[in-house]
Structure formats: structure tokens, C-alpha cells
Amino acid sequence: MGFMNLKDQIQLKLQQLNGAEKLIAINVACFVIPLFLKTLFFLFALPFDTFLGLFELSSDWSVFIFKPWSLITYSFLHNGVFHLFWNMYLLYFSSRLILNLFPVKTFYNIYFLGVIVGGLTFLLSFSIFPVFQNSSPVMVGASAGVMAVLIFMATYSPEYTIQLFLFSIKLWYLGLAFVLIDVIQIPSGNAGGHLAHIGGAILGYYYAKKLIQGTDIGTAFERWVDRWVDLFRKKPILKTVYRNKSNNAKKNVSKHKDDLQQNIDAILDKISDSGYESLTKEEKDLLFKAGKK
Secondary structure, eight states, X not given: OHHXXXXXXXXXXXXXXXXXXXXXXXXXXXXXXXXXXXXXXXXXXXXXXXXXXXXXXXXXXXXXXXXXXXXXXXGGOOSSHHHHHXXXXXXXXXXXXXXXXXXXXXXXXXXXXXXXXXXXXXXXXXXXXXXXXXXXXXXXXXXHHHHHHHHHHHHHSTTOEEEETTEEEEHHHHHHHHHHHHHHHGGGSOHHHXXXXXXXXXXXXXXXXXXXXXXXXXXXXXXXXXXXXXXXXXXXXXXXXXXXXXXXXXXXXXXXXXHHHHHHHHHHHHHHHHOGGXXXXXXXXXXXXXXXO
């Protein structure tokens, strides 16, 4: 009985998480579960590293083509507790900003496109740069996706100010600092990883610039994901529905949604022109409520 209550409580907690928090929870689970699997593999004398390698992103194209899913799965694996912690901390910070302005699907588009572009940057780097000859490491970590989200927000709302210890700093300064740190660390080790971070940052910057111009480059990716999800989604049982002769209630709901969307669009235009800090408290509250839906 106690176990069932605990299970129900966990399910309730998970249902209350927003999209970014669920993604963080999945990353934590993907770090913890392999620790137990490693023990199981050890007891049965099975090659755990070979199993884990199925999900790591190899820098060797001849290996990658036989496990293309690793272009996504590598982002759910981490090298250690601190690697996981800092990635999830930055993801949580960045997601709180973005989900106040955009629906969760936009957040997912930016994050996973950043993961993909970062992974491709890693692969291409080992094919292009001579320094990587005779080297074929693997890559894990969510950093490229995290960088995509952070740089997206730094580009979309550059004047937004955050409190960093005792100092106030504009978001675009923080984003620029992260990119420069990656650039100067390339010769110091994990060069492929730092280049992947830069690839994710470029995606986030380009996504924001195109969105400001009115084009959402994540739409095609979102449709592609939806098609795959639909393949595994349980088909609903069709029921007979009797139409209410009075459509006034439906018209009122539709009009309310249209008015709300117009207000949101006007606020987003204001952010683009003058930055997040130019919003009134009422406008910020409206964005926050809309981001929760």
C-alpha cells in the first residue's frame, strides 16, 4: 500500500513538472540508471562499455552511420556528476526565461536542433581539421542543446538583465562570455566538445534572428517529430457527439483566444524592439501565464 502511494506521488510530481523540468528529470534518470546497469553487466561478465557505446556519438562516420540515433541519444549521457549538474543548472536557468515567452514546443525545437547541429559540428570537425587526424573519440553531454537555448534567449532578449552574484549583467554579455570561453578552451582539451558547443550556439543565434524576422525554422522539425509520435500514439476511440444548436459559447471562447494571441504578439514585438525589461508587470504576468499553457 505504501509503495502504491509513493508511486502515485511520484507520478503526480512528474505531471506537475513543466517541459524543461521533465527534460532535466530524464537526463538525471539517464545518468543514474546506467550506474545500476553497470553493476548488472559486471556480475554477468557482459561488456558494459560496448552497450553504452550504442548511445554515444562517435567522431568516426563509418561508426556513426550504423547508429544514427546517437545524434540525439548522446545528449542524455554525461561523464560525471559535475558535468550533469552544470548542464542541468544552465538548462533550468535558460528554460525559465524562454518558457515565459514561448510554448514548450518552441523550447524543444531549439534544444534538440541545438543537440543535432552540435553533434554534426563534432562529426564534421574530425573530418575537416588536420589536428584531429588519427583520433576518434566519442562525445556525450547536453551542452550543445543548452548552449542553443541560452544563446537563443541572449539574441532574442539581449537587454534582459540578470543578477550574477553582486553584479547585474545583460543577458547578451553572458551569452557572449560562454561562447568566448569555449573558443579559447579549444586548444586545452576536449576540442571536439567545445566545437560542438559553438555549433549549438550558432543554431540558437540563427533561430532567434529568423524568429524575430517572422520565420520559425523549427516548424519542419516539429512536424517531423509529430509524425513519429503519431506512429506510437494510441488512437482514440471515436464517440458520437451531438452538436449543440447554440454556438454562442464556442464563438466567445474563440474570440477570447484571438484577443489573447493578439496581446501576446504585441508584447513579443515590444520585447524585440525594447527588451524584456520594458514590459509592465501586467504584461510580464500575461506572458508567464501564457507560457504555462
